[in-house]
Each structure stands twice: as C-alpha cells, then as structure tokens.
Amino acid sequence: MxxxxxxxxxxxxxxxxxxxLLRRILVTLALLGAVVGLEFGFDTLVxxxxxxxxxxxxxxxxxxxxxxxxxxxxxGQFSIGHAGFVGIGAxxxxxxxxxxxxxxxxxxxxxxxxxxxxxxxxLAAGGVAAIFGLVVGLPSLRLRGDYLAIVTLGFAEIFRLVxxxxxTGGDVEGPIAKFLAYLGGQNGxxxxxxxxxxxxxxxxxxFGAAVVAVIIAWRLKFxxxxxxxxxxxxxxxxxxxxxxxxxxxxxxSFVIAATGAGVAGAMLASMRNGNPTVQPDQFTFAYxxxxxxxxxxxxxxxxxxxxxGGVFVTFTVKMIEQLQRFESVQxxxxxxxxxxxxxxxxxxxxxxxxxxxxxxxxxxxxxxxxIRRKPRQRVSHAPPEPLPARTEAEANPESETGPLTxxxxx
Amino acid sequence: xxxxxxxxxxxxxxxGSMIALVALGYTMVYGILKLINFAHSxxxxxxxxxxxxxxxxxxxxxxPLVAGVGGTLLAMFFAGLLGMLVERIAYAPLRTRGxxxxxxxxxxxxxxxxxxxxxxNLAQLLFTAQYRGYPQLLPIEDTRKVIFISAFSVxxxxxxxxxxxxxxxxxxxxxxxxxxxxxxxxxxSRVISITFITGSVLAALGAVLYCLDQSQVYPTMGxxxxxxxxxxxxxxxxxxxxxxxxxxxxxxxxxxMTKLTAYSxxxxxxVFTALIAVLLVKPTGLLGKASIxxx
Amino acid sequence: MKTAHPTRKxxxxxxxxxxxxxxxxxxxxxxxxxxxxxxxxxxxxxxxAMIGANGAGKTTTLKTIVRLLPIATGKVVYDGKDLAAVPAxxxxxxxxxxxxEGRAIFANLTVRENLEIGAWNHKNRGAMDETLxxxxxxxxxxxxxxxxxxxxxxxxxxxxxxxxxxxxARPSMLLLDEPSLGIAPRLVADIFEAxxxxxxxxxxxxxxxxxxxxxxxxxxxxxxxxxxxxxxxGDSKALAENEEVRAAYLGG
Numbered sequence: 018m019x020x021x022x023x024x025x026x027x028x029x030x031x032x033x034x035x036x037x038l039l040r041r042i043l044v045t046l047a048l049l050g051a052v053v054g055l056e057f058g059f060d061t062l063v064x065x066x067x068x069x070x071x072x073x074x075x076x077x078x079x080x081x082x083x084x085x086x087x088x089x090x091x092x093g094q095f096s097i098g099h100a101g102f103v104g105i106g107a108x109x110x111x112x113x114x115x116x117x118x119x120x121x122x123x124x125x126x127x128x129x130x131x132x133x134x135x136x137x138x139x140l141a142a143g144g145v146a147a148i149f150g151l152v153v154g155l156p157s158l159r160l161r162g163d164y165l166a167i168v169t170l171g172f173a174e175i176f177r178l179v180x181x182x183x184x185t186g187g188d189v190e191g192p193i194a195k196f197l198a199y200l201g202g203q204n205g206x207x208x209x210x211x212x213x214x215x216x217x218x219x220x221x222x223x224f225g226a227a228v229v230a231v232i233i234a235w236r237l238k239f240x241x242x243x244x245x246x247x248x249x250x251x252x253x254x255x256x257x258x259x260x261x262x263x264x265x266x267x268x269x270s271f272v273i274a275a276t277g278a279g280v281a282g283a284m285l286a287s288m289r290n291g292n293p294t295v296q297p298d299q300f301t302f303a304y305x306x307x308x309x310x311x312x313x314x315x316x317x318x319x320x321x322x323x324x325x326g327g328v329f330v331t332f333t334v335k336m337i338e339q340l341q342r343f344e345s346v347q348x349x350x351x352x353x354x355x356x357x358x359x360x361x362x363x364x365x366x367x368x369x370x371x372x373x374x375x376x377x378x379x380x381x382x383x384x385x386x387x388i389r390r391k392p393r394q395r396v397s398h399a400p401p402e403p404l405p406a407r408t409e410a411e412a413n414p415e416s417e418t419g420p421l422t423x424x425x426x427x
Numbered sequence: 428x429x430x431x432x433x434x435x436x437x438x439x440x441x442x443g444s445m446i447a448l449v450a451l452g453y454t455m456v457y458g459i460l461k462l463i464n465f466a467h468s469x470x471x472x473x474x475x476x477x478x479x480x481x482x483x484x485x486x487x488x489x490x491p492l493v494a495g496v497g498g499t500l501l502a503m504f505f506a507g508l509l510g511m512l513v514e515r516i517a518y519a520p521l522r523t524r525g526x527x528x529x530x531x532x533x534x535x536x537x538x539x540x541x542x543x544x545x546x547x548n549l550a551q552l553l554f555t556a557q558y559r560g561y562p563q564l565l566p567i568e569d570t571r572k573v574i575f576i577s578a579f580s581v582x583x584x585x586x587x588x589x590x591x592x593x594x595x596x597x598x599x600x601x602x603x604x605x606x607x608x609x610x611x612x613x614x615x616s617r618v619i620s621i622t623f624i625t626g627s628v629l630a631a632l633g634a635v636l637y638c639l640d641q642s643q644v645y646p647t648m649g650x651x652x653x654x655x656x657x658x659x660x661x662x663x664x665x666x667x668x669x670x671x672x673x674x675x676x677x678x679x680x681x682x683x684m685t686k687l688t689a690y691s692x693x694x695x696x697x698v699f700t701a702l703i704a705v706l707l708v709k710p711t712g713l714l715g716k717a718s719i720x721x722x
Numbered sequence: 723m724k725t726a727h728p729t730r731k732x733x734x735x736x737x738x739x740x741x742x743x744x745x746x747x748x749x750x751x752x753x754x755x756x757x758x759x760x761x762x763x764x765x766x767x768x769x770x771a772m773i774g775a776n777g778a779g780k781t782t783t784l785k786t787i788v789r790l791l792p793i794a795t796g797k798v799v800y801d802g803k804d805l806a807a808v809p810a811x812x813x814x815x816x817x818x819x820x821x822x823e824g825r826a827i828f829a830n831l832t833v834r835e836n837l838e839i840g841a842w843n844h845k846n847r848g849a850m851d852e853t854l855x856x857x858x859x860x861x862x863x864x865x866x867x868x869x870x871x872x873x874x875x876x877x878x879x880x881x882x883x884x885x886x887x888x889x890x891a892r893p894s895m896l897l898l899d900e901p902s903l904g905i906a907p908r909l910v911a912d913i914f915e916a917x918x919x920x921x922x923x924x925x926x927x928x929x930x931x932x933x934x935x936x937x938x939x940x941x942x943x944x945x946x947x948x949x950x951x952x953x954x955x956g957d958s959k960a961l962a963e964n965e966e967v968r969a970a971y972l973g974g
Contacts, residue, residue, distance in 0.1 A: 095533050097536075156706065156707055160706060160710060162536070164661075167463070167657070168703055168706060171699040174699055179693070182693060309537070356552070357548075357551050357555070360549075360551035361548070361552060363544055364545055364549055367541040367544040367545035370537060371517050371542060374534045374538045375517075597839070599835075600828045607822060607828070608828075608839075610810065610814060610822065611839050611842045611843075611891070612813075612843045612891070613839075614811050615811065
C-alpha cells in the first residue's frame, strides 16, 4: 500500500512497464479492496473498541497533519489556527449528514447508505473549508509570515468564540442568530433532532480518506507545483523573477490545506462510535498546537513525517487518557492534586519542540521520506520545472552576510 | 445611559492602560528582533501568580501598602528574570546559528509558541488549574486610580529610557541593523536581554494591577489578556512604543463599551476582528511608520 | 582609553611597522569558498587599497577582519593580537572601525545620536564632545543636520555620517568599504579628501574600492583581489601604470 507505487512510481516506471494504465488500475483496485476489507474486517482485526477509536482518530489526525504540512511545511507559511478549518469541516459535515440521514428515514446506520451521506458531507465540508481557506489565505498577499500566523489564529478563535458564545436559550432574532443558536453554542451540535450526528464514517471512509490524502500529498510534493512552492519558500524574490507568481501559490496552498482539514473534520464529526456531538471546545488552540507538533516532529515538508507525527501525537494523547483510568495513577493524582497529566504532556511536547528547533530544526525526517523516490526519467509530459530544487546549502548564500551589505561577494 | 457610558469610559481607560503595559513588551521585542514573543502572555500570567504569592506572604490585607508595593516589586523582579531566561533558552540559540538554513523564518515562531505552551502548562502543574482570589488591597475606585497613575508614569519612564539613555539608543540602533550595532561595540545579546527584562517587568506590573482589579488569578489568564495586549500592539503599530499605549487604551475602551451592549460575550471576537481588519487595511498600525515588508 | 586624536595624531615612532597582518585567510559560506588564502599587510600610517571586480572577496575580507564572518583557516593579527577569539563587539575597542558597504547608518536615529552611538566604547562626555567637533569640522554638512533623522540624509551625507560615526570611536585603523558607491560624483571628491585628511592625522586606512582610479590615486600601496585570491600587489603608482591592471580595471 505504499504511496509511491501509485504516486510517482507510476510515472517513473512508465518506460519499464509495458502497460502503465493497467498497473495503475490494479493498484487502485488493490487499495480499494483493502479499505473495503477493513470496513468489514476491522472488528476482527482490532477487537478492542477503545483501540479502534484510537486507530481511526490517528488516521483523521494524519489527514490533519498532511493538510497542515502543505502550509507549514511546503509553502513555508505558518498557520497556527488549523483547528478552525477542521472545526468548520466538522460542523458542515454534521449538518449535512444529519439532514440527509433524516431525509433517508432509516434509523440504522447502513454501510450502503453511507455512500449517499458521506460523499455529500465530505464535499460540503471540504468546499466550505476551502472557501474559508481562500478568505484566510488572501491576506498572505500583503502580510509577512508572522502576521499571517496571527491572522490564522484570529480566524480560528473567531470561529470558535462565535459558536461558543452564541445565545441558545429563549428567543433569538435574525437569521444569523437563529443559525448560531441552532449550532448549539457551548454544548455543541448534535444533529437536526439533537439525538446525535449520524456516524457513517467507518473504517472504509476513514482509511480511504487517509490513503487518498497520503497519495495527494505525495503527488503534490513532487509535482512542479510542489517544487515551485519549495523554491518560493527558500527565496521568494529569485523565484518570482523566473515567473512564478508567489501570491497564487500561497493562496492555493491555503485553499488545499483548508480543504484537507475540512475533510478531516467531516471524518471527525461522523466517526463511528466517536463523539456524536460536535463541540466548539474540540477546536481550541490546543488542537492547532497538536497539529503543529505533528508536522514539526516529523519534519516540515515530509509526507512520511506528517504521518508518523500524526500517529504519534494521537497515541500519546490517548495514552494519557488511558493512564488516567488506572487506579494507581488516580491514587497518585489524589495525593498530588496538581498532577495534571495532560499539562505534563504539553510541557514535554513544548520542551521537545523547543529542543528540536534548536538542535534539529528540520524535524526527525527533515524533508526526506521513508520511501526513497526513484530518480525521475525524462518524460515528455512531465510538469514544467520552474526552478531546480535547491538544496539547503545552496539555498541562499547572500543571506548569510546579513543586513549590512545586502549583497555579498561570492 | 450617559452616566453608564462615562463609567465604562473610566473603567476602559484603567483596563486599557493595564493592557498597554503588557502590549509594550510585545512591541519592544518585535521592534528589536522582529519576533512575536508568544511567551509574553505567559510571563504576564506568571507575574500575576508571583504577585499573588508575594502579596500573600507579605501580609496581604493586613498590611496593604507593604504587601502591595513589596509583592509587586517581587513579581516584577522574578518576571524579569523569567523573561530573560525565556530569551536565553528559546530564542538566543537560534540567533547564533547560521542563517540561510531551511525554515529560518518559522523556527523562532515555533520556539515562541512552544515556550508559551510550556509556561502555561507548567503553571497548571505548579499551581493547579483552580482560580484563586486575589487579596483586595484597595477599594475598587482607588484601585483604578492606582492602575491609571502607575501605568502612565511607567510609560513616561519608558519613553525616557528609550529616547534619552545610552541603553535606549542601543536598542533603537539594534532594531535597525544588528550587525552595524555590533560594529559600534554594542553587546547585542546584553541589549536584547535587557529588552526582554524590561518588557517582562512591565508585564508583571500590568499583571498585578490587573489582578487587583479583576481579583482572580489562574493559569490560562495569559491567553485572554495576552491576546488583547498583542492586538493592542498591532493596532498601534507593532514596534512603536506610543502606538502600544494608544492601542491598549483603544482596546480597553472598546472592550468596556461592548459590555454595555447585548453582545458582551463577543468582546474577544471583536478584538480579533479589529486585529484582522487593521492588518488587512493598514498592517503598520495606526502609528507605525515603516512599511512591513512582505515575506 | 585612547587619548590620541584621529585628526591630530602625529605618526608615532612605530610608524612603518605592520599594524594589521592577514595571513592565508580562507572563508566560506554555504559551501562556497569566498576567500582562498588571502594574505595582506597594512603598516602604521599607510593608506592601502584593495581593488578587484565585484565578487572578488573584498567585502568578505573586511567583514572577516572585524569578525562579522567566521574564519575558516588562516590568521588575522592586529597590533600583535590574534583576533580569532575576539567577538565582533570588541573589535572597535581594539581600535579598528569599519565603515560598512552601503553605509548601514541607523536611519531612525538622529545624526547626533548616530554619532554618539559611534562613541559607544567611551562614554566620557568631554572626550566625546571634542571628537564630535572634529567630525563636524571634517564634514560641516553633518553639523547642519544634527537633529535630522539619519534616514532623511542624501546618499553622500549618509556616507559622511557613516565615516563620522566610525571616527567617533577614535580608531587607530579605519576600514572603508566602497565609500564612493552610489554617491553623487561631486560628493565623492569631498569624501576622499576627508579620508586623506584623516590619514594625514595618523589613522591607518584600508580602503576597499571598486573605483580603481580613485583607489590608486589616494592610496600608497594596493592589493588586487581576484576570485578570492591576491592576484597582484605593489605600489599604487606602479599598479596604475601596469598594463594588466589598466586593461582589467582602468578601462584600457
């Protein structure tokens, strides 16, 4: 199930394999078979419900990390409000799925019906998140990285606060206020009849989303678009001077990342056996910070890194929840009331992140991947290369001389 | 109604001058290092706790003057120390490392963010998440006067420091060109440390004043006030000291005014909206001069 | 503290001894070798020029001498002291001032504040005021603009301010990086006359200049740098008549 087989492997092997189309169809069928198999075999494979949850949640987080990686890793921008996009996707998907489920009139969550509900929910979630991504990405036209970071945080907080502080009880006037009241304020949204969001996203959908996300991320990274983005990150002026429009690339990266986050949100909202209520508190800054940790731990710009980071962070979060169920841990907490395991986790993460930035700023993988990409052969319809990919060393010798002279002698 | 508005104006001024004290820390650091010191809000929170412990230890309500002044000074001292440590641990090592490496723009943002999360959760571990009541040292009207007067005298002192002293000249020189400043013999790491110390000391003063007014202290308090203060700094023009003061007052007054309307819960939504609006329309803020370069 | 004065200091008995010795200096950034073993020597009281094309390593040499760039191999010795372990902040205290390329004045500080910052190393007010008067005598234009912000000055005035600021530290040795760059020709002559006066008063000067004609006219000796190496050295007058130099740098 390696992404490279479908990603660029397909293109590089074109010369070797006599029928690349056949090969591609076979790989797609194999993957499809795998996720369908998982849908029905997951219960046998992973009998423990808590562990099932954990695996599904980890996969959603992989999608979150992969999408954030487009902005933070590839584009070299810095979003600290990614939870906002996930939240928008989750609310949108919950509303859409809830209403379609109601319209279907079948109380049971049928796998066959999920093919009606989920595509609609995913499309709506991705689409609405993409629109917000465009809105948030547009300021990158005129803002430096750190200012843009603040805009993303501001956006995510506005989204969360508007929903959380909405008046729900009593009479509310106006369409906007009514809509906000409908979303349930601090208590969250639990479907049109307030009996829970229908949980159509089983292993098929969540594994499927993760696999598709990995493939897209991989292809993006090694496409001409991905190379242009990397070149822009290293030296915007030089890249712009060879005809790459920085604005378009940056805004597009925001839209792509937001779409991915929206889809992850859709999965989160309708995850089987998950939380049937979408709540504003799921999408605080803490979640955005977790997403940043996933990307940076693994290595900004690395697809494998984002996967490893997403899985690792999810497991540690859940592990701490599990730990707190142990009697010995509860006894310890009774003795030391200030022992907040989650706070401890955050302290550790933050320290690791700081240490990593100082000692190994490129993360565990750097930009590398676990699977080496085969060297590309010249293919006639390969995407144009706007700039040769630059190595770190040759990135920008001028900048080392600092602001004193502006230009260095080489 | 008019009376209500007047009252809100007065409260807003007091709140605003306190926010301005915190905003100064953001603006000074940004002015010199072009770095958003996300950890500043948590230094503010730590300052509030330090003040709480200091005031309680020095007798609290039984000796309002000694406890108030002594506790505040203690908080300022240790917060200054903390601010310096934050810089030395999280930011200084990045400066000495070679430039030109990948993600040089992002790394300081990540460490700043990490420092902020670290301090906040450390406070949860050390002090628990509970809210603690601050000792009421003065009647509330007097507290507001104290806030207003001390905030303004501190700001005047700061203007003096920046424009009339050698250290101030060095800070301003550093903010333009750090290499040229080194050529003049300015020990840049020392000046940067002093900038962090000054900002943190002011944040601690703001924190104690804030708590005397709002009478509660808790580990996540830095997020709310820190955000408002940061927005104040940006609105005024980040890097610009009078701008931070103006921005602080504006945020304070706007905040109190919203409380008069039906949308009191939306105060922070309004703050963020104002921030985004300012960034989009005039990224340099109200008093900022130099244009912000794009990435 | 040095009590000798930049514009009045008479050549000492030690005149003629090497003040700055650069031995086999190599510097590289980002994998690119900018200097490949540069050796040069500046004796007390001399004006030495370093000429060469853009990118030959002239600015790199100066920045390495003042320790803004790390030394890969080789040695920089000033007044008998190895500078390898000296941080950039302490260079000015030893008596070396660099007037950086592009001037690098503090645009948001007034002219007076810029000059005062130049005297950061000795804040003895009396001595500072005296030096300030000397700088104003050297560049009367600065005197008229004391309260103006540095950024509002013209390019030539900024260059005067940058040189004045360097002189405020009362250096024994002044390093100048492209003082004529981007300056109105009328002011270039003024600036070089001022440099000559500073030298006359006993300050040793190492001058980097792309304008080869000017550099050879005002210097006693010169080094020709080519792609990170010393290609030629000798008397400025002799170099000005050298066929190769004429062809490469003086336009025939």
